[in-house]
Amino acid sequence: MSAQESGYFLKLPMSVRGAAMGDAFTALANEPLGIYYNPAGIALMKRPAVSLAHHVYLQEISGETAGFAMEFGKFSVGLAPTVFKMTEEKVYDSFGNDTGETFGYESMIVPVALAGYFGPVAVGAAAKAYSEELGGESSKTTAFDIGAIYKFNSLLFGISAQNLSGTIFDYPLAKIQRFGAAYVGSRFRVAADAVKEGSAGNYFNVGGEYSLIEMIRLRAGMRLREEFGGPTFGLGVNLGNFAIDYAFVGYGDLGDTHKAGITYMFGEKEQAEEAAPAPLEANTANSIPELKWTGEENYAAGGISTGTGNNATAFVYRVKYADADGNAPARGYPKVHITKDGSEISGSPFTMEFISGDNRAGAVFSYSKMLPVGNAYAYFFEARDTAGALASGPPAKPSFAPVVSKLEEVKMFGGTNVAVADFIGKNVSQADASIVGDFLRTELVNTGQFNVMDRNNMDTVLAEQKFQTSGCTEQQCAVEMGKLLNVKRMLVGSLSKLLDSYFITVNVVDVETGKIIASYDAEASSSKELRNACRKLVEKLSKK
Structure with a gap:
């Protein structure tokens, strides 16, 4: 120096x-x-x-x-x-003497x-x-x-x-x-x-x-x-x-x-x-966490359950968080930002709930929200790890969805002829989905407000016409079925399972116009609650 x-x-x-x-x-x-x-x-x-x-x-x-x-x-x-x-x-001094x-x-x-x-x-x-x-x-x-x-x-x-x-x-x-x-x-x-x-x-x-x-x-x-x-x-x-x-x-x-x-x-x-x-x-540098699409049905290339719905639809946002170091997300993360016309909606961003998985291989987080009518919605996800590193990945960029329409009243007065198509099963057996369809028919009959076509009669009529009912959830399919059965409304839907919860979705199709005039969903915490969930769905239909 x-x-x-x-x-x-x-x-x-x-x-x-x-x-x-x-x-x-x-x-x-x-x-x-x-x-x-x-x-x-x-x-x-x-x-x-x-x-x-x-x-x-x-x-x-x-x-x-x-x-x-x-x-x-x-x-x-x-x-x-x-x-x-x-x-x-x-x-010592110059003579080598100790100076003290x-x-x-x-x-x-x-x-x-x-x-x-x-x-x-x-x-x-x-x-x-x-x-x-x-x-x-x-x-x-x-x-x-x-x-x-x-x-x-x-x-x-x-x-x-x-x-x-x-x-x-x-x-x-x-x-x-x-x-x-x-x-x-x-x-x-x-x-x-x-x-x-x-x-x-x-x-x-x-x-x-x-x-x-x-x-x-x-x-x-x-x-x-x-x-x-x-x-x-x-x-x-x-x-x-x-x-x-x-x-x-x-x-x-x-x-x-x-x-x-x-x-x-x-x-x-x-x-x-x-x-x-x-x-x-402990001595390695922190890895940047990643956000990914979950890869589940309806979430392969996006983070929302559906791109369209009405103001009674519960839109479910899901994302996967992964960190090479195994670090958990920081407290309050991941979050989902929901915007309308370029501005955050009230309460956004929303903290998501852990569903399953682990931080290293990928942990799935979810958040459910009903939205007002509008067609200028977008969403994106945000996460940080405990070291403060901001996560990257496609879910961190804005995606434009959903389109939310107004729920129209369903005019299903007493005497309306209705039929319930076989439900499709998502992550459940087709037999379980069919049973839920039967539950829905029974609850409709119990209200005394609808003329519900019997399942056996449906099968007989459609068999004669060589019509395949399995998996009929599209509007056009439901319309064709409804015309053959001579009913005014067709109820089509699905039963899905995520972890220990079941989700029932029902669309009401007007056979004459071919439009979906209403959509309802219900959640059951276990298989024993499926009957009760169908009862609640019918209560919603009965009030319209």
């Missing part, structure tokens, strides 16, 4: 992991002691953590570091004070960092108090760091500027700029940094880490610089929530240094809500 610069101890590696990887840590600084490389790194941490490190340096100098970092919503805060001391030595005085050195660094994670980018800043005491003289100053990390799939790119402002003993602190890149695999990671360090010029650091087994990680690196360069080696052992790390850092002819540390990560592994990942993943 030039005589015109100060702050030597601000250049030393503080992270045991980072030191073992050749100080190539700008893009991987996601731990409390990573503040010393890039203040944005703590935004990528999966769990709150506390770290302690012991440093053994040259010339009888040793140091201690304690760090803590945790998230608060979309932001993370960290603190990592460090103290260095040199063993005091006796002072001693000479010592002490330095303290106290950085406080704030970082946030916004989609694929983490940004952070740190303010740090720095002091040196040398031979009874002391000097203090304040300096600032800024940094950012960008994640693209398994690649990370980091940048930081350190020691902005500040002087010690009237000399400015050595300013440092770091540019780093890293690749994170399932069991390994490699990294490289380009560093511009004050008067020391430019140099490169390279390093890597390999997970031999889930508990043990091997690390190595090289600091490619003329002064104070050399190889590095290290070992990490994970024991539950604890991580124990060691690093060897070579300084060529000057000698070797050693570091040892321990980290405790708070929280349980794979918790269902706001979960933290397993220790093996």
Whole structure:
């Protein structure tokens, strides 16, 4: 370091992991002691953590570091004070006589960092108090760091500027700029940094880490610089929530240094809500979550149950959330945004309800909403993981639906001739669907308001005409059937099952006009409730 610069101890590696990887840590600084490389790194941490490190340096100098970092919503805060001391030595005069005085050195660094994670980018800043005491003289100053990390799939790119402002003993602190890149695999990671360090010029650091087994990680690196360069080696052992790390850092002819540390990560592994990942993943960069279509019937290329309906239709919105790290959605996510004429409707966005699945393979979420009449509706989904990363995918873009018409009154006065076609089954057997059709016929008869065509008579008439009734849910099919049966209204519908719930949908078709003049649906929590659900449907019909 030039005589015109100060702050030597601000250049030393503080992270045991980072030191073992050749100080190539700008893009991987996601731990409390990573503040010393890039203040944005703590935004990528999966769990709150506390770290302690012991440093053994040259010339009888040793140091201690304690760090803590945790998230608060979309932001993370960290603190990592460090103290260095040199063993005091006796002072001798020019004749070699002991003067009775001693000479010592002490330095303290106290950085406080704030970082946030916004989609694929983490940004952070740190303010740090720095002091040196040398031979009874002391000097203090304040300096600032800024940094950012960008994640693209398994690649990370980091940048930081350190020691902005500040002087010690009237000399400015050595300013440092770091540019780093890293690749994170399932069991390994490699990294490289380009560093511009004050008067020391430019140099490169390279390093890597390999997970031999889930508990043990091997690390190595090289600091490619003329002064104070050399190889590095290290070992990490994970024991539950604890991580124990060691690093060897070579300084060529000057000698070797050693570091040892321990980290405790708070929280349980794979918790269902706001979960933290397993220790093996605690040091990896956060993956961007994805939103996908569920692939279920009616949801293969969209997130709504139907594109058309009326103001009595319950439109069901569904989406699948998946995160490669297994992270749960942040509290209150996923959400569905429903807009009309380009503006959010009242109450939007709406928090969705978990239905099934897991966060890693894909969890399905749902929300049901009846909408006023209109034809300018659109919807899209939004989700973030517990690290604040915004989910991407087709469901995050607006889809234009549904078209909502006005429910017309069904004039089915006493004596109206009606027939009920066989229901179709969705995720249920056709026999079960037919039974629900029979339930509906029985309830219609029990009202005494309708002339309901008997099932056997229907089959006889249609058989004579060689008409296939199975699966007749389209309007044209229902109209043809109704004309053959000589009825004024045809009731066609379906029975579907989702998890433990059943859904009945009934469309009323006017045989003369061929239009669907009404549509009703009902839900049953179990098969035993299907009869009661049919009774409620008929009550709606009877009131019209």
